[in-house]
Structure formats: C-alpha cells, structure tokens
Amino acid sequence: MADPKGFMTTPRQDWPRRPVEERVRDWDEVYVPGALLPIISKQADRCMDCGIPFCHDACPLGNLIPEWNDLVSREDWRAAADRLHATNNFPEFTGRLCPAPCEAGCVLAINQPAVTIKNVECAIADRVWEEGFAPPRPPERLSGKTVAVIGSGPTGLAAAQQLTRAGHTVAVYERADRPGGLMRYGIPEFKMEKHHLERRLEQMRAEGTKFRTSTSVGQDIGADELRTRYDAVVLATGATAWRELTVPGRELTGIHQAMEYLPLSNRVCAGDLEASPLSAAGKHVVIVGGGDTGADCLGTAVREGAASVTQLDIYALPEVERDEDAEPWPTYPIRIYRLSAAHEEARDLRTAPVADADARLFAASTLRFDGDAEGHVRSLHLVEVDARRRPVDGTGRTLPADLVLLALGFSGPDRQDGLVDQLGLAMEPRGTVARDAGFATNVPGVFAAGDAARGQSLIVWAIAEGRAVAAAVDRHLTGSSRLPSPIGPYDRPMVV
Numbered sequence: 464m465a466d467p468k469g470f471m472t473t474p475r476q477d478w479p480r481r482p483v484e485e486r487v488r489d490w491d492e493v494y495v496p497g498a499l500l501p502i503i504s505k506q507a508d509r510c511m512d513c514g515i516p517f518c519h520d521a522c523p524l525g526n527l528i529p530e531w532n533d534l535v536s537r538e539d540w541r542a543a544a545d546r547l548h549a550t551n552n553f554p555e556f557t558g559r560l561c562p563a564p565c566e567a568g569c570v571l572a573i574n575q576p577a578v579t580i581k582n583v584e585c586a587i588a589d590r591v592w593e594e595g596f597a598p599p600r601p602p603e604r605l606s607g608k609t610v611a612v613i614g615s616g617p618t619g620l621a622a623a624q625q626l627t628r629a630g631h632t633v634a635v636y637e638r639a640d641r642p643g644g645l646m647r648y649g650i651p652e653f654k655m656e657k658h659h660l661e662r663r664l665e666q667m668r669a670e671g672t673k674f675r676t677s678t679s680v681g682q683d684i685g686a687d688e689l690r691t692r693y694d695a696v697v698l699a700t701g702a703t704a705w706r707e708l709t710v711p712g713r714e715l716t717g718i719h720q721a722m723e724y725l726p727l728s729n730r731v732c733a734g735d736l737e738a739s740p741l742s743a744a745g746k747h748v749v750i751v752g753g754g755d756t757g758a759d760c761l762g763t764a765v766r767e768g769a770a771s772v773t774q775l776d777i778y779a780l781p782e783v784e785r786d787e788d789a790e791p792w793p794t795y796p797i798r799i800y801r802l803s804a805a806h807e808e809a810r811d812l813r814t815a816p817v818a819d820a821d822a823r824l825f826a827a828s829t830l831r832f833d834g835d836a837e838g839h840v841r842s843l844h845l846v847e848v849d850a851r852r853r854p855v856d857g858t859g860r861t862l863p864a865d866l867v868l869l870a871l872g873f874s875g876p877d878r879q880d881g882l883v884d885q886l887g888l889a890m891e892p893r894g895t896v897a898r899d900a901g902f903a904t905n906v907p908g909v910f911a912a913g914d915a916a917r918g919q920s921l922i923v924w925a926i927a928e929g930r931a932v933a934a935a936v937d938r939h940l941t942g943s944s945r946l947p948s949p950i951g952p953y954d955r956p957m958v959v
C-alpha cells in the first residue's frame with residue numbers, strides 16, 4: 464500500500480450517484496460519470512493488507528482484492544488489470560452489479576466502513592477498456608474439440624470464454640434475440656448500460672466464440688442433436704421459472720410477473736419498442752416482493768412516470784446496523800436495512816403516499832386483489848404479519864393498484880422448451896438440475912452450471928460457476944486442465 468496509515472486518515476467515499484431528480488428522467492447508470500477515478504486511488508489505499516484477507520474468501524471468484532488495492536493505490540493500472548482478470552472474466556459486470564459480499568468480510572469493516580472494493584473493481588475494469596488492456600485473446604492452438612453452451616447469461620459467457628481460450632471450438636445457443644441472459648433482458652439499464660455487455664461480446668467473438676441467437680434448444684434444435692454434434696454440452700439456462708402468488712383475484716388483468724414487465728423496458732432502451740405495453744405511466748403500482756428484482760421494478764416504474772409506487776416486503780423492517788449476534792462479521796448480513804438507488808428515487812419523489820420511510824411497506828402480506836367491471840385490478844388488500852407470518856389483528860389495509868408486479872423469486876429452469884425431458888436430466892427436488900461434484904449431470908457429456916443448477920443466485924456466483932464448469936469440461940475433453948476452478952457445486956455464500 465502506498466500509505467500504511469491510509470485507513471486511519473482517509474474516510475470511506477463511495478462513487479457518488481447523480482441527483483435523484485436528474486436520474487429519474489433518463490435510463491443512464493445512476494452514478495456520476497467520471498467521478499470515480501479521481502477518488503479511487505486514495506480509497507484503495509484504505510486497504511490494510513491485513514494478512515488474512517477475508518474479503519478474498521467472501522468473494523466467490525476469489526478475487527485478489529488486497530493485491531489490486533495495492534496496485535491501484537500506486538496507480539499501476541496495467542498490473543491491476545492483469546491481477547483482476549486472473550480471477551474474473553467480466554469485472555465491469557460485477558463492479559456495477561455485485562452486492563459485494565467482500566465488503567461485508569473486509570477486516571476494516573469490524574469497526575469502520577469497509578474499503579470500497581466494488582468501486583475499485585469497477586474503476587480497474589473501466590480503465591482496462593479505456594487503455595486497451597483487454598484485447599481479444601484467441602487461443603494459439605485449437606484442440607479439435609467442440610462444445611455447445613446453452614444459455615448466454617454470465618454463466619454461459621464465462622464458460623464459453625474460458626473454453627474458447629483453452630482452444631476448444633465453442634458455440635453459445637441462446638433463445639433470445641441477443642446474448643446476455645438476465646443482464647440483457649432483466650437488469651435495467653440504470654444499473655448497467657448494455658454497451659458494457661456489447662464490448663465483451665465483441666471481444667468474445669474476436670476470440671472465436673460463436674453465438675447462435677433466437678435458437679431455443681429443445682424447440683428449434685433438438686437437445687440430442689447437440690449431443691451428437693458436440694463433444695460436450697454445458698447447460699447454463701438460468702432459473703427462469705417464477706414463483707406465483709395464489710390469492711383471490713390473481714386472474715385479474717393488470718397483474719404481471721416482474722420478468723414479464725422488466726424485459727419490455729429493456730426493449731424500449733434498446734430501441735426495439737417505442738413504449739412498453741405494460742408501462743407504469745400514470746398508474747398506481749404495487750410490487751409484491753421485497754428483493755432486488757422488486758427494486759428493479761420500482762426504479763423502472765418511477766422512470767416510466769407511475770402515479771404512485773409501493774413495494775411490499777413480507778419481512779419486518781430490518782435494523783440499520785448489522786446484528787453482531789445473529790449475523791456476525793465476516794458473514795454477509797441479510798437482515799439489514801439497505802437503501803438501493805431505486806429506493807432512494809422512490810422515497811425522495813414520494814411516489815408512494817401510503818408508505819412511511821420509503822416506498823416499501825414491511826411485514827406486509829397480500830390477502831387479495833379487487834377489480835373493476837372490466838376485470839382489471841384496481842386495489843390490493845394486505846395485512847401486517849408477525850415474525851411467523853401470522854396476520855396481526857386490525858392491520859388490514861387497501862392500496863390502489865392498477866398495475867401489480869410479482870417479484871417473488873424463481874424456483875429453477877422452466878421446462879416449457881422440453882430440454883430437460885429430451886435429455887432425460889435428473890432434477891433436484893427443489894426444481895434445479897442435479898449434478899455431481901464435477902458439474903456433470905446424469906447424462907454423459909452434459910454439464911450444468913449457474914442458476915439452472917445452483918438456483919437463483921448472483922452474477923458473481925454465475926461467473927464463478929462458468930469458470931468452474933469450464934475447468935470440468937476441459938478435463939473431460941483432454942484428461943487434465945489448467946483452467947482455474949474457483950468454486951465447487953456445493954459451495955455456498957458465507958451467510959449464517
């Protein structure tokens with residue numbers, strides 16, 4: 464580190480967000496452009512190089528955080544870029560989208576705000592592209608082996624890049640019209656502008672990875688045909704089977720799944736649509752589900768000009784500080800009050816007159832929906848619940864609701880494409896694809912990775928899964944592998 468006392472002399476400073484009034488009028492990323500670089504070297508210098516870096520352990524990719532903090536504090540960007548890419552194929556994605564479990568495990572976080580690790584990662588990643596430190600790295604020799612990757616989310620992309628660079632000939636099959644998985648059609652533009660994705664895809668194409676979009680495996684091409692044509696198949700189809708809310712009135716129009724709603728606004732941003740057919744403009748919007756997908760709906764509805772927005776969370780209002788007994792350092796605290804950019808926007812604009820602190824109502828359980836004579840939803844009835852989800856007497860409440868968005872999570876891959884049945888894949892009881900310790904399914908030559916096998920997770924886990932399955936496939940094809948394998952299929956986040 465350039466200054467061994469940096470953590471004592473420099474306070475934490477995050478990448479500032481643009482003013483709420485400004486950012487809700489566009490779809491650009493919420494951060495102030497160009498405001499990270501001037502502060503980041505001093506921030507990286509807050510790293511204590513503590514000897515046993517729990518941050519490194521808390522990151523599923525095993526990112527070499529103290530090493531690149533040191534290099535950034537000395538402004539050695541090229542070396543920092545090399546160290547970062549040694550463990551992470553796509554740091555510009557995680558630098559923007561990761562919830563940063565590394566920061567929860569930072570030793571400084573025991574009694575001070577953690578190092579802004581995610582911001583340092585993002586600064587290196589962006590600098591990489593500005594300086595041209597990420598040229599395509601095509602393999603020197605081809606192995607003569609072929610691999611089909613099904614699904615082009617972060618898992619499929621990471622697996623494809625690793626296998627292509629190892630010399631195998633890789634084709635990525637994607638049912639959507641553009642590659643990217645949930646990073647393309649799911650995660651809103653204001654969290655990550657799509658040009659970051661395009662740039663990586665261009666790099667991957669230049670390295671030799673082929674993309675076959677608008678091709679649903681199981682429907683447009685048989686799964687068995689892929690098995691015959693390729694030496695190995697990687698299933699990275701994500702967990703897109705959404706959970707339902709079975710309460711009276713669910714059949715009314717105007718009630719949609721989050722993943723029916725969000726891709727439409729992605730398409731508006733991409734120029735495919737002039738306006739979203741499900742736009743929240745002028746509507747009273749209620750989002751059922753307190754997680755990140757719900758927050759993405761919130762930010763989207765605010766930008767579309769909703770009349771009011773309320774997000775319902777079944778859990779009670781969490782504490783502002785980590786509960787050291789229940790979720791001690793260095794674990795990632797789940798029950799802590801977090802105010803995402805979208806919550807900040809909804810709160811400051813007071814689009815939810817029914818809500819108190821921000822646009823969220825906590826400990827709220829939906830009882831039923833009521834509609835008008837045309838069968839369109841007009842209101843949502845809810846009740847407050849206790850910790851065991853029992854209704855609290857006298858807490859019933861009705862919210863106006865013209866658009867209801869369900870963001871209740873996902874159970875596993877959807878089965879409509881017939882892929883699972885065509886291959887005869889064994890499934891876990893919770894609906895995910897079963898695999899062994901080497902990422903192999905019960906079908907010879909077919910491997911499974913990412914949300915499809917792990918269940919709904921995070922980009923950082925998806926990239927780690929992609930890297931690990933690539934190592935397993937490489938070993939299967941050649942008998943050994945020098946590719947890194949950061950996680951095993953049964954590794955789990957560091958939570959209580």
Ligand SMILES: Cc1cc2nc3c(=O)[nH]c(=O)nc-3n(C[C@H](O)[C@H](O)[C@H](O)COP(=O)(O)OP(=O)(O)OC[C@H]3O[C@@H](n4cnc5c(N)ncnc54)[C@H](O)[C@@H]3O)c2cc1C
Pocket residue numbers: 560561562613614615616617618619636637638639643644645646649650654678679680681699700701702703725755756759880882912913914915919920921922923925
């Ligand atoms: C709205 C939303 C917001 C999120 N925000 C964040 C965030 O901010 N940070 C974070 O870390 N995580 C976030 N996540 C979670 C994260 O996006 C996922 O964990 C991650 O994308 C999983 O990657 P994956 O590659 O396994 O699957 P996916 O990204 O789901 O990709 C799977 C791909 O497979 C394709 N596919 C499926 N079946 C077939 C078939 N039969 N043939 C061809 N193609 C097929 C799908 O079309 C899709 O493109 C979010 C999730 C959602 C839903």
Ligand code: SF4
Pocket residue numbers: 521522523524526528557558561562563564565566580581584923
């Ligand atoms: S990928 Fe996530 S956990 Fe890993 S260093 Fe980056 S922000 Fe931290």
